Amino acid sequence: MTNRTPLVALSGQQNAGKSTLFNLLTGARQHIANYPGVTVDKKYGYFRYQNQPYQAVDLPGTYSLSPFSLEERVARNFLCFEKPDLIINVVDAANLKRSLHLTVQLLEMACPTVLTLNMMDVANKQGMTIDTERLSQRLSIPVVTTVGRKGEGREALCEVIKTQTAAKTIKTANTKSAVQHGNLPHYPALTEAIATIDAELVGVEEEIDELPRYWLLLKLLENDAQIISCLTDRLPETELAPLLEMVSALRAKFDRQYKTGINDYIAAQREAFVQSLFADAVVVIPHQGPTVSQRIDKVVLNRFLAPVFLVLTVFMIYQLAIVHGYTLTNYTWPYLANFREFVAGLLPEAGFLFDPYTRSLGLWIVDSANTLLNYVPIFLILFALIAILEDSGYMARIAFVIDKVLHRFGLHGQSTLPLILSGVFAGGCAVPGIMATKGIPDHRARMATILTVPFMNCLAKVPLYTLLVGIFFKQDQALMMFYISTMTIIAALLVAKLLSLTVLRGEESAPFVIELPRYNLPTVRAVLTRSTERTWIYIKKVGTIVIAVSVVIFTLLQYPGLPPERDNFYQQRSAQAIQKFKKAMAGNPYLDVAQGEQLVSLVNYYNDFKRAKLNAKGAEASKAVNITFKQRNPTFFPFVKAPKGDLLAKKANRALRNLTSARKSIRREIKEERLTKSFLGSVGRSMEPVTQFAGFDWKINVALLSSFAARESSVATLGVLFQQEDDQNASLEQRMGEQTEGITSLTAVAMILFFALYPPCLATMIMVRVQTGQYRWMLLSLIFPTALGLGVASTTYSLGLALGASGIAMMSGVYFSGLALLLAVGFYPAIKRGLMPAAGNTAPLNNSGAL
Template sequence: MPDPISPARAQRQGVLVALAGQQNAGKSTLFNVLTGARQHVANYPGVTVDKKHGQYSDDLGTVYTVDLPGTYSLTSFSLEERVAREFLLGDRPDVTVNVADASNLRRSLHLTLQLLELELPLVLALNMMDVAASQGIQVDKDLLARRLGLPVVTTIGRKGEGREGLRQAIRGVEDPQTDMGQPDPGTVVRYSALEPAIGQLMARIATEPALADLPRRWLALQLLQGDPAAVQLLVDRLGDDGTRALRETAGRFIEAFETEHRIEVSDHVVSCRDRTVERLLAGAVQGAGDGRPSLTDRVDRVVLNRWAAPFFLVATVFAIYQVSIVWGYELTNYTWPLLAKGREVIAGVLPSADFLVDPYTRSLGLWLVDSANTLLNYVPIFLILFAAIAVIEDSGYMARIAFILDKILHRFGLHGQSTLPLILGGVFAGGCAVPGVMATKGIPDTRARMATIFTVPFMNCLAKVPLYTLLLGIFFVEHKSLMMFYISTMTIVFALLVAKLLTKTVLSGQETSPFVMELPHYHLPTVTGVLRRSLERTWQYIKKVGTVVLAVAVVVFALLHLPGLSAERKAHFEAEAQAAVERFAAALEGNAYRDVALGENLVPLINYFTDYKRAKLNATGRAGSERVAERFQARNADFYPLVKPPSGDRDARKAWRELRKLARARQGLRRDMREEQIRTSLLGSIGRGLEPVTQFAGFDWKINIALLSSFAARESSVATLGVLFQQDDDQNASLEERMGAETRAGGATALLAVSMILFFALYPPCLATTIMVKVQTGSYKWMLFAIVFPTALGLGVASAVYSVGTALGATGIEAMSAVYWGAVALLLVVGLLSDRQASRRLRERLAET
């Protein structure tokens, strides 16, 4: 779909509509109602604020729709405000839909008045009418429309109600032949004593041809309020000299007004708008402010209670993990057989295996399939996880989580606006550090913004969940719920402690800024909305598996196959294989099936044997076994008696026994060759070279390789482990079974899993996040710091826990419990000390005053 941002292209191809509104007014929900599935998400040029755009068609053509960032005003004090205002001024949409919260019009109409001053064709959408009705609020939209002089429609976005009326209103405003009574912006809000200054500045602006496309009244108001972005706009259009006269004129007006009235211009503007809103709503809104507490108020008295709030927060996190990770994991018992069958189909299409070394196309193909299958097996978990998070978001409780956490963040050097990046990074799970780091741009305080950038990667991003699930499925089957509770809440504990450490050391010297937020009304999530977001986010995960993870898998494949075995070692394995074949031939001397089993038939026969064995292992029930027998008998009737000897056929029975011996010998040789090839490869050499350092954390060379590959993409850790802990040709076992059997055989315990979990939780950000750290900080130094510091911290913590736990003979759950509650105790101590220090500084300031 073409990008609808260019007004010229929008005029030529269709109508450009912008949705503007305050946060929590249901603007994005209404955008989804208008556009359906035909929408895209990108970034506005030069900034990291999301640009959501879509389209829909009606009888008159195509309507391109842009969802602007939620904003309370059109000043330039926040990134969202600047992005929304620059789009409205620069692209001049054909129609702007102002989405307002019908249950709180007094607040919402302030933005409406500012949009009118931009002289934009406007439609007012009174959304959340169901919430207003539940509070006993009645709105006379016709009276409000007459007073504002613009069309007013009512909608309930989450239920999809009002869509057609809104679409008709958009077309009515856009049609130049239709007189919708769009008002003169000067007649809606009158600024009393400020009007003469506004008029003179407008007259001065009118003499500048370079400013002809800008709304004069709006620009005059911005100059009188000292808006730096408006001044910069003048400089860009007129240059410094051309701007000087206007700035000096505005400065004289500001000084004269504030001297005479003893009030700042911006405060006077806000008060005039507030009086205008009161006049507009008088008689148009009934039932508001009757003193009865709303349902939201009654619920908040419980869930935001000082003592109950932490309990509800922890219970919510625990419930999400219980439903998605613990119960959702049971669904993998159904998905894995499907993925295994898919692997069989692909393996049948690829070139056949040789006796010792397979063709590269087969090796690489099965490598990619195994890498993808390992991660796709967790799709049911993510579907449930994303649905649970969508329920929390749509209900309104997500904002309460931000409110609850805000009280804590300030004590650890973070800002209230750090909450959103942390949530995006994965306070629950299923987040991603990339948008989390991107979202830090809106934090006004430099120290808090930098601390947030470095702590967002500690969150439970989507890509970490497969490794956690894998390790819990192997080592903590009986303590899954408790371990997932530890993991999900431990990351925020670590993040707060690290943020405090950074703000007291490398980021010291900056003060945090106050944070103001608004809590939305509670809503009942819709099934459609929850399913849409769950499917969208899961699809993003699947696309990542099909792109980034597979790209990393190809690189890892190459690094694990270079430089390859030496000629001497190849000759050794070939000699062993020849000896096994000769023993097989000698054993079949005089056997009726000798000609069927030897010569050119040998390799096809042994592949047939291993395929049959693997198919029988994957078959379910007697009917499944019978289908396998029919399929293989049809595939090669001559080979079938050697894999399923008929009763009474002694030659077939003997040939089957000898073939089984040969298959085992071949399997052992192939496994030894792959093991030696991986161990002596470039990546294997690096992994073994790190063992002297990582041995204190319990990591061997295979784990080192997996962790190294995860730097490119977190998911690659499990995908790489899925191949390193290889399966034999006649197997199709899950990674839990393969890795569990091999690690336990090597003496590994749950303590190793704890060490890996702790290291992975503190591990440096992935490559994409590292690049975003560079973008947001503008410094390669900080990008390098984001890699080195977490590596040292994670390896230090993992090594200490593994070494001490081994020395004390602690179990995995004991070690994890000790680390978790020790970190919580340290967090409480640091938090209490910070609170006392803040109180002491406040008393000192009051004493000085």
């Protein structure tokens, strides 16, 4: 055995507990990235067993290794070209018959495989007795039993991993032998065709050596497009053309002789093999009466109660995550404020009027990051709740309930997954959502889904929603977040209907089949792991993309700067303020320590002291601040805390307070003028003649422009446009509350509506172009939402002003108007027969996999 760390891949169907086992093996030693060229998650992890390190990869969940979906292609390419040392095939023991189809395909690929029967406790409760030794004998691979959510079976699984990767007892080139000995499905009708193609490949073994030979022969007979493309890259045309011509002739001959297609024949032979294997190794005592999941579904999926449960679930998510999570930010903000103080202490000292560039930029970046990091408690709770929905099995029910509505609006049942990935409720991302549309079989539904996915509540929109709701709707936080989360669904469905009746008219829809997994009790470990992982992704985005955007925004807001005459004007006012200070201090001995550069240091010392006092909680903390600052500079301390009876010190304190007040006023005017006349400020002001009808000033315009690069940048930009005063360390909510005289709750509603309907971010627009292959769809995804969002926001704001209505009243009006329109459109008869698919075109799989 070499010194290379063995690579172990976990493969299995969805809902089999694969990710739970992955977390059980690797714990916190995980890294999440994307496979090259796609946005499907690639989760790497590391673990040790008996001092031997291992690397684990959690492959995307897939029901087969056919190249139809993105997940299937990613998993298959990994197995073909990455050559893992061992495959842990995780199957749901209670649904073993359905799961074994993937196992058979792994073995036909000559993958070194270990079969892991997970959820054995559920299988036992359902009256199943699995003879693991017989199963292992029939398949010629090790079989391990586990209960991942309870942590059972890890030791046995690790022992098998160690044995198989060390001894290499599982052969990787024995597929033909396995077929001959009955360990894999046999295809007698294809024996001659397989031999013929095999002979044709003689002489090109080196070019195709990395592909499993027997599996390659089967895939050629199945006319697998991805395999043909792979061979195109490896074989010259003179070799490939005769090969493909021969395969086509063999397929035609088979069709004539057996009156069926090769693909159907292979599937039937695999099914017969699985049936035989299941009958030989499994004994099932039929369950008496309905299962627990079936009894729950009678209520949860009831035609009339299902929407009620769905709405209540969404409402509770936001009540717990947004309302209660927002309360937690009161405890986390002081830590972020202290971090800002720490960074400020490392940067060059502030000037009297103008700060060094490094200090301004450094504090700008910290303020941008702090503004978003303050929402980490909210996201931890939000992602934990979503993980509970996923692990409990209710998330699949949500998809099923929503699907019945999607069909009425020109979307397909398989549109559900992209919408969920994009954030049907919150916490998603439009990029993977658009990527997931590859699995939608018909063009119309796929295009409609691509163009409506950006309306969902992606993770990056939540900070702005939370900010505005926290400032302007403190008494109606849960109701507002409920409006926001469901309003975007309403907008997406209406837009999808419009697209289906216009530019996407005439395309047919296909039925949708969805599996409803059993209800499970989520484990604390799994929920915390998922919540932490997703929150960490958010934090990393803040630390990379958002900071990069903040630097660009900072630069565009600094140049061209103040003209010389304005600079001289502020310098004169500064000199007058200092001269007034010195006049007030005439004859005061404390003036000796406030000369030249010492005066600037004294002013900064005073501001630091005042800010520390404001942040101090309680009498003891206030005393500690006094001690700290007295030790920091005993000479300056009398200016900020005059000793009892020292009238000169009190006079000095009063003079210094007036000076710092004048300085703060001048610096605020300088910052405001610099921002207003900057390049980005000029762009924001040039937009005001149009955006004024929505109540947007130039600052809001700049924030919305910055969010085009990354949605989170809207809040980060607002965080620095609403300036932090020298003697404060307040949260953005406090600063906007103090500095937003012209922004009302009505303005906030207009901002929320525009942001909800805003065009996709830059990354999403690029993905629209990639997935559609045409720039016209990308331009449509930019222009149409902009016009729609600005129109809705302007109408709402202007009408609210005319009626004198509050923000919450207008939001309620918009919401129920949209809901009424949705119901009218949804129940209106189709204009043409066959244009829209019939409702109820969805069939759920029960827990045994049968329709």
